[in-house]
Amino acid sequence: MADDEALPDGIDPEIWFECIHHPGSRDYLVSEPWQTSPGRMQAWCETRHVWFRVSKSSLPEHLPLPTRYWVQGFLVGNVPRQPDDDDDDAAAVNEWRASAHHFIATGRWP
Secondary structure (H helix, E strand, C coil), X not given: CCCCCCCCCCCCCCCXXXXXXXXXXXXXXXCXXXXXXXXXXXXXXXXXXXXXXXXXXXXXXXXXXXXXXXXXXXXXXXXXXXXXXXXXXCHHHHHHHHHHHHHHHHCCCC
16 A cells, blocks of 8 residues: 555554455455345455455455454354254254354354
8 A cells, every 4th residue: 555545444454365356455354334144344455446345265365363363253243143042952052053163164154
């Protein structure tokens, strides 16, 4: 990013990943409460100057440490609500628990 070019408001310059369209450029993840579906994160491309949505599976394998933690926290906060059941060993709760672990690891709800 050029010194005279500022990021849009609300973007943390520490939460980035390499742009797949322009190697060497950065895309930034943005804290935005609205998603297209659980696990989809809003991002800003500094080179193309566009907002877009991205899933964990679309991110590069190697991410800066702050970005990895941000994605993990985002996904934990996006886990769909567990079933209403007082029995923690109920089949629906166990299925939800397995789905939640899968979601946090992959960004996709099975």
